[in-house]
Amino acid sequence: MKNSPGTDFGERMLNAAASESIRHLFSKSESVEVSIRCFPSSKLLQGSIDNFKMSGRGLVIRRDFWVEEMRFETDAVAIDFGSVLGGKIRLKQPTQAIAQVTLTEAGINDAFKSELVVKRMQNITEPALMNLSGGEPVSFDEVQLKLLPENKIQIFAKAVLPNNTVPISMTASVAIERRRRVSFQNPKFEPEAVPEDLRGISEILTMAFAEILDNMVDLDRFDLDGVLLRINRLETEGDKLIFSGYAQIERFPNAGRK
Template sequence: MFGGFTGFKPPSNQTDFGEQMLNSVLSQSIRHLFTESENVDVSLKCFPSSKLLQGSIDSFKMSGRGLLIRREFWVEEMWFETDAVSIDFGSVLSGKIRLKQAAQAVAKVILTEAGINKAFQSELVKPRMENITESSLMDLSGGEPVAFSDVELKLLPENQIRILAKASLPNGIVPISLTATIGIERRRRILFQNPQFSAEGIPEAQRGVSELLTNAFAQILNNMVDLDRFNLDGVTMRLNRLDTEGDKLIFSGYAEVTHFPRQG
């Protein structure tokens, strides 16, 4: 019955058996959060170990690397550790994990510059940058919808970023460029604060319209990045802080785990 559990080893006693079995089921359940994963490690703490038989766990920790979420969003690293967890131990016997109540966890997520730029090309993000009909843009396009493409983000020190993109107008393509400070609103939205137009690399004849398009694009970005659109099955993330470090964007916060995933 239990031979199919990944990493399962013959138990030395009843509580070792329960711990090994639960570790195996936890690992399989966590892996189902991701479309792909390079590495996922799960461990649990329980003392005395006999509490496992009542479904009580002091905490469990997950660390992963090279994670693909919803088939399109790459996460370089993810780590979280819960507080005390209460589970239905009977569900483990069928190879599943069922929580008796939601679990809270501290969390850390690391994205790379390359992963962020891939996300701008995803089918979830691209439609939000096409057929835009905001009045500030329609005045520039003669009433026609505007689309933004070829977005390239560069991470800079002290939470600064630089973004290059192209805006499609009826009379041609206009390059845009901006710098901004990234911040957090209500622990779930990423804001592009104090956007500044950068004229470097923009043809002089296009700088006036490019600056107007840049300001409008910054507002579109502010309405786009909401963590609730990217939550994992059963896991809600909230942010306390973010930091840029080289080519990495590091988020620290917490997560609420309400149930373990039903599918990858």
């Protein structure tokens, strides 16, 4: 928690309560900085604050999903002053904040190893895949994603069939759909990384994997307690994937929800 030199007792009390609440959004965090502005402080008695800012680094959501940085900032917010006296913050009505979320290439690749994501890529029974595997389920593993300029990505993985493992390789563009889903668009098979004798089957498996991936990343699956994220745009920048949008804050989070 950071306080400016002129921060008075009311703001310090708000900052302390907000920091404690925000901390419970995450399984782990390297740092969480909260700043609440209320001037003059007498407005707090009416439950009015001017501005709320949060900045966090090294955040882990639901124990598996690493966020390099998350920021959001609101305009004026109405709160229940009585809740502050109890060490909590209760909103009188939901509020919106501008938001920015930064993921790293390494963090994304770690997410592909998480239990939630691995389950989505195991024992797939799509008819097109089972035709290649003699009627047996197909799995994908060892996924490695590389961020490229101009909102493009490159992905390498392995398709596990009953009697064979086939490397797959693709490029695609990433975009946002309906402000909450990451879409992998215009997938293209990249044969150079695949042995020549496997390229035919690898191309089919790659396109099937691209379809599975395109239906996998929905922000609502990574919900934060009381905070709904919506994304307007994204961009790749070196080894970072940066989302910009807004956060719908229904309530301040409760302790214990991570």
